[in-house]
Amino acid sequence: MTGVTRQQDAVGARRAELAASVEGIGFWSQGLPSWDAAREVVNGGAMPDAAPSRPSPQLLAPNERRRAPGSVAVALEVALAACAAAGRDPATLPSVFASMHGDLAITDYMCATLSVDPQAISPTRFHNSVHNAAAGYWTIGAGCVQPATAVSSFDATFAQGLLEALVQLHAGAPAVLLVAYDAPSAGPLAQVSPSIGLLGAALVLSQSPIAGRPRIRCTLRDAQAPAPVGPLAEIAGDNAMAPMLPLFTALASGDDLACLHAGPGRALRVEISHA
Amino acid sequence: MPPLAIPAYTATTALGRGREAQAEALRARRGGLRRNDFGTAALDTWIGRVDGLEQAPLPEQFMRWECRNNRLAWLALQQDGMLDAIAALRERVGAERVALVLGTSTASIGETEAAYADLHEDADGQPQFAPGMRRPIVHTPHSLGDFVQHATGLRGPCVTVATACSSSAKVFAQAARLIAAGVADAALVGGVDTLCGSVLYGFNSLGLVSTQACRPFDAARDGLSLGEAGGFALLERGHAGSTLQLRGYGESSDAHHMSTPHPEGLGARLAMADALARAGIDAAQVGYLNLHGTATPANDAVEARAVAALFPDTLHAGSTKGWTGHTLGAAGIVESIFALIALQDGLLPGTLNSSDADPACGPQIRFDNVDRVITHAMNNSFGFGGNNCSLVFGRAA
Numbered sequence: 023m024t025g026v027t028r029q030q031d032a033v034g035a036r037r038a039e040l041a042a043s044v045e046g047i048g049f050w051s052q053g054l055p056s057w058d059a060a061r062e063v064v065n066g067g068a069m070p071d072a073a074p075s076r077p078s079p080q081l082l083a084p085n086e087r088r089r090a091p092g093s094v095a096v097a098l099e100v101a102l103a104a105c106a107a108a109g110r111d112p113a114t115l116p117s118v119f120a121s122m123h124g125d126l127a128i129t130d131y132m133c134a135t136l137s138v139d140p141q142a143i144s145p146t147r148f149h150n151s152v153h154n155a156a157a158g159y160w161t162i163g164a165g166c167v168q169p170a171t172a173v174s175s176f177d178a179t180f181a182q183g184l185l186e187a188l189v190q191l192h193a194g195a196p197a198v199l200l201v202a203y204d205a206p207s208a209g210p211l212a213q214v215s216p217s218i219g220l221l222g223a224a225l226v227l228s229q230s231p232i233a234g235r236p237r238i239r240c241t242l243r244d245a246q247a248p249a250p251v252g253p254l255a256e257i258a259g260d261n262a263m264a265p266m267l268p269l270f271t272a273l274a275s276g277d278d279l280a281c282l283h284a285g286p287g288r289a290l291r292v293e294i295s296h297a
Numbered sequence: 298m299p300p301l302a303i304p305a306y307t308a309t310t311a312l313g314r315g316r317e318a319q320a321e322a323l324r325a326r327r328g329g330l331r332r333n334d335f336g337t338a339a340l341d342t343w344i345g346r347v348d349g350l351e352q353a354p355l356p357e358q359f360m361r362w363e364c365r366n367n368r369l370a371w372l373a374l375q376q377d378g379m380l381d382a383i384a385a386l387r388e389r390v391g392a393e394r395v396a397l398v399l400g401t402s403t404a405s406i407g408e409t410e411a412a413y414a415d416l417h418e419d420a421d422g423q424p425q426f427a428p429g430m431r432r433p434i435v436h437t438p439h440s441l442g443d444f445v446q447h448a449t450g451l452r453g454p455c456v457t458v459a460t461a462c463s464s465s466a467k468v469f470a471q472a473a474r475l476i477a478a479g480v481a482d483a484a485l486v487g488g489v490d491t492l493c494g495s496v497l498y499g500f501n502s503l504g505l506v507s508t509q510a511c512r513p514f515d516a517a518r519d520g521l522s523l524g525e526a527g528g529f530a531l532l533e534r535g536h537a538g539s540t541l542q543l544r545g546y547g548e549s550s551d552a553h554h555m556s557t558p559h560p561e562g563l564g565a566r567l568a569m570a571d572a573l574a575r576a577g578i579d580a581a582q583v584g585y586l587n588l589h590g591t592a593t594p595a596n597d598a599v600e601a602r603a604v605a606a607l608f609p610d611t612l613h614a615g616s617t618k619g620w621t622g623h624t625l626g627a628a629g630i631v632e633s634i635f636a637l638i639a640l641q642d643g644l645l646p647g648t649l650n651s652s653d654a655d656p657a658c659g660p661q662i663r664f665d666n667v668d669r670v671i672t673h674a675m676n677n678s679f680g681f682g683g684n685n686c687s688l689v690f691g692r693a694a
Contacts, residue, residue: 040478116548123437124459129406133413136494140339141501148499149556149681152402153438153459158682161550167567169548170684171467174438175456182456185480186471192478210416210424211409214433242454242480244393285446285455 046108120183345524345622400464466629524622545576551683584671590616
């Protein structure tokens with residue numbers, strides 16, 4: 023940076039484009055157990071007849087699939103689906119796991135147990151209580167030694183997670199996995215931290231334009247993102263990760279713009295070029 | 298990567314408030330651990346507790362964020378002129394051009410624990426939080442980020458990184474990426490974690506808590522001592538007059554186990570090698586390495602082997618957990634600041650409370666302090682889920 027003033031440098035940097043190709047998409051909500059099912063209802067089609075009540079992520083061994091916290095199950099389900107759609111080996115991708123709350127049922131368990139018998143805390147539930155539990159199970163299951171992160175930004179979590187995935191691409195990663203999810207709330211916590219049902223979605227994003235894949239271009243600006251509307255919001259709008267739904271609605275419907283809440287008075291504007 | 302200037306930094310730990318309290322205690326080898334006197338103090342263990350938080354409520358305008366964790370954030374922000382430095386930066390580059398990336402492991406879950414300890418039945422007999430506890434923000438992981446955003450008026454990207462004990466090391470990496478991509482011109486990074494029932498009893502349930510003050514890398518070590526801390530640093534590209542720099546970061550996953558490190562330290566080695574490569578330096582150029590060194594039997598043996606595999610015998614590496622305790626999501630920032638103190642003062646801390654080195658320790662693992670001028674310092678932070686981060690710091694030529 024020798025010889026470049028800060029101001030010149032900043033102006034140059036401001037022109038930097040935050041863009042990516044969407045190589046693969048995963049989606050799971052109560053009633054919509056796949057991206058195909060989500061796309062169908064966004065475009066006026068019917069809900070699937072028989073949807074499972076809980077995902078069964080194939081990355082985990084059968085006994086672990088049943089025991090895994092709901093948040094981990096939905097995250098691993100959509101992550102694997104996005105990798106499959108992209109034709110990418112999960113072991114090769116750095117990952118960003120975005121969740122507003124992590125697993126509220128485990129938080130409820132921890133706080134309830136601490137209030138009656140602290141010595142009875144389950145060691146498994148404790149290590150599953152970390153916000154990066156899903157990221158941990160993912161990298162272990164996929165045999166992935168690439169970096170994994172876990173972020174939260176209240177109701178702006180998805181936009182901030184997307185931003186981190188995009189700047190990872192800018193920093194040189196050829197492709198990045200973004201996984202966003204939240205789980206149902208439980209116990210007294212549900213009054214202050216409401217979240218209903220399981221909801222997860224994942225994107226495999228890559229640097230280079232690819233024929234046949236949508237391209238997104240993102241800018242952070244001062245704006246109020248409108249509340250999510252449409253079929254996905256009607257089905258999963260009570261989950262804490264609902265602020266991500268405008269992007270998935272646009273990806274499904276062919277809209278060329280989505281506006282995502284990115285913090286107080288801030289929005290991430292996502293322009294989409296559909297292939 | 299292009300170096301990023303670190304024009305200001307601060308830490309508050311069991312050693313005291315602000316940078317000088319840390320440097321003085323490290324130099325005097327005065328530890329901050331005490332017998333557990335937190336809450337009901339039922340666990341027989343030692344803790345690194347920050348004094349005075351009980352008497353330091355948040356100012357009236359911040360009551361929405363009131364909790365032990367945000368009290369510590371506020372206390373830490375008031376040391377070393379950090380709030381003034383943030384305000385000056387905000388004025389100079391614009392509030393929307395300063396990113397805020399903070400790390401925590403449990404955020405203010407202590408407040409949620411307190412709400413559960415004081416439930417009231419409503420008319421239908423359902424247990425409810427007391428009215429004063431119905432503040433959604435303090436019951437989420439982003440409690441810290443949201444509080445600091447409002448307290449500082451920064452409007453750039455704002456995010457909380459929560460990858461357990463690597464959280465506030467990874468904030469440097471994420472902030473560096475945001476700046477490199479032109480999303481921000483500068484960043485406030487940091488981390489805060491406070492003592493609470495979840496971590497005391499959680500680590501106890503895993504059998505990882507010692508009944509003594511922790512003894513990192515000692516052959517007889519038998520677990521960690523938990524601590525609490527808060528710290529912050531500013532990162533900025535091309536800041537004239539600042540000599541300290543972030544030079545590199547490395548991140549990796551173990552792909553092994555949720556709460557046990559990879560037996561050969563695979564992820565640790567990858568993170569350290571990646572940080573050195575991004576800094577563009579050889580391992581031999583590192584003068585001080587602040588180890589993760591939790592004093593659990595598994596971590597220290599694995600980390601010692603990984604260090605021996607990468608670094609020459611001349612490296613001075615130590616764990617400062619014996620001074621502060623394991624401050625979890627704040628360990629990354631606190632120990633990065635110890636690395637910055639090593640660079641600035643030539644004070645290379647050894648390891649406190651330990652006397653007989655584990656056979657796994659190579660000559661790099663040091664128990665005694667040394668005074669030596671160095672050009673590069675490094676920090677390791679490893680977390681549950683096999684989540685690893687290493688950072689390289691240097692001085693402007």
